[in-house]
Amino acid sequence: MHPFLIMPSGQSRGGAEEALRQLVRFREQSGFEALTVCFLEGGDLVGKISESGVEVHQVFAGRLRHVHRYLWTLVRLRSLIRRSGCDLVFSWMTKAHIYGAPVGGMLGLPTVYFQHGVPDRGPVDFLCRLLPASGALACSQYAAGCQQAVTRVPVLAATVGADLDRFQGRPAQRDPGVRQRLGLPEDRPVVGMVGRLQRWKGMHVFAEALAEVRRTRPEVTGVIVGGGHDLEPDYEPFLRRRIGELGLGEDLRLVGKQDNVPEWMEAFDVFVHASEREPFGIVVVEAMAMGKPVIATVPGGPQEILRDGVEGLLVPWSDGEAMSRAILRFLDEPLFALACGAEAQKRAQDFSAQRYAERVGEAVRQLLS
Structure with missing residues (x-):
């Protein structure tokens, strides 16, 4: 399996970005044969992911309300996915699925999205839930339950982890300085x-x-x-x-x-x-x-x-x-x-x-x- 992963954020803002870094770093453990990542904006995260050795692209999508830019982005994504030989459209965050679902439909590819937060009543999450998908991932059982209550597609938890090599210590012991x-x-x-x-x-x-x-x-x-x-x-x-x-x-x-x-x-x-x-x-x-x-x-x-x-x-x-x-x-x-x-x-x-x-x-x- 070779996912084409669409990431709307190019900045290291929080948990969803850290989760992507973890997946890319330990992609061999995922069992994916290859991984291609496409960012919809620039930022420091683009460089960090590029340094990991995966294939990285950038498509500057702009705002969703700019219809002409949205349509241009869909065409550009379709071209990149065809050239990369990917067999799955993997939307990282709900906003990405607003691009991933139509492109997957054009190409006849399965689509999956990752709900990193708890679903809300905002327009992005609402639109994401209306679009077709093979299923969704969530970052915990709690988030999966919240998402499953508002969507018709199956939702599975892929519980996030932490960089345990970086965070190490001993209870009751502290560097004295x-x-x-x-x-x-x-x-x-x-x-x-x-x-x-x-x-x-x-x-x-x-x-x-x-x-x-x-x-x-x-x-x-x-x-x-x-x-x-x-x-x-x-x-x-x-x-x-x-x-x-x-x-x-x-x-x-x-x-x-x-x-x-x-x-x-x-x-x-x-x-x-x-x-x-x-x-x-x-x-x-x-x-x-x-x-x-x-x-x-x-x-x-x-x-x-x-x-x-x-x-x-x-x-x-x-x-x-x-x-x-x-x-x-x-x-x-x-x-x-x-x-x-x-x-x-x-x-x-x-x-x-x-x-x-x-x-x-x-x-x-x-x-x-």
């Missing part, structure tokens, strides 16, 4: 988050939880690693205002996007993931792989990754009080935190990038059988 290098206090507990600054990621809920924690543990410092998102430019100013209103000041630091995420995670005593209806949560697996006691939110993908009270703690996604109690439990019960971190590190091995590539190949073959 890491906090000094990052400008963090050596003698205070540090609770942190990693993610793009978007409302659904719940950074404001984390801020509210931290303010509550500091009522009894005023020495606790919070850190949020992650830059703003171009689709939500107003969220970072809102978050900074909320931090000020809560009286946190420099006790909750927004350090922006960082390339050395494992180093920041190593500096944390507790890791928090606060998203609303998280489709999967790659960053949860990354923190677990480093042996961190993790707090994550439900409902969502994290409930498939860790068991409450075993590999971490689960709390309702919008409940700042429940989150603060979970943080305090880890801080007040260091042996419990250590035990959760050790179990989390074991569990993380089930979510390797290699195994993820295998799951993608298995799911696609099952949909086409």
Whole structure:
């Protein structure tokens, strides 16, 4: 099988882009004979995928509402697929399927799309569901269930993984110089988050939880690693205002996007993931792989990754009080935190990038059988 994979995003924005990098890196484990990737916009991800040795193309599709550009893109994609000899149109994200489904129909090829998020009521997801497909993949059982409830095609989970080679650590052990290098206090507990600054990621809920924690543990410092998102430019100013209103000041630091995420995670005593209806949560697996006691939110993908009270703690996604109690439990019960971190590190091995590539190949073959 030789998929022609259509990727609408050329920028490294989040989980869907990281999942593509994993599949390309470990494509041999997927069982695909070859893989061709076509981007519909430019960006840093194009270069990263090109360096991996797969065949890469770019077709600058523009906006969907520009009908003439959309039709030109379909013609261009049809030509590229014919020349590449691909036998499957694989749309990476729902927007890509708006291009992939018509082109697959023109060429008489099967089409599959990957629903990386939870389906919404927006026009892109709605249009994607109207188009024919051999089936769809989802990044977790939770996301698959949400998608299956609104579509007629079969949906299978291909649970995403993490780069476990990059994220490694030992519970209760930390590089003694890491906090000094990052400008963090050596003698205070540090609770942190990693993610793009978007409302659904719940950074404001984390801020509210931290303010509550500091009522009894005023020495606790919070850190949020992650830059703003171009689709939500107003969220970072809102978050900074909320931090000020809560009286946190420099006790909750927004350090922006960082390339050395494992180093920041190593500096944390507790890791928090606060998203609303998280489709999967790659960053949860990354923190677990480093042996961190993790707090994550439900409902969502994290409930498939860790068991409450075993590999971490689960709390309702919008409940700042429940989150603060979970943080305090880890801080007040260091042996419990250590035990959760050790179990989390074991569990993380089930979510390797290699195994993820295998799951993608298995799911696609099952949909086409």
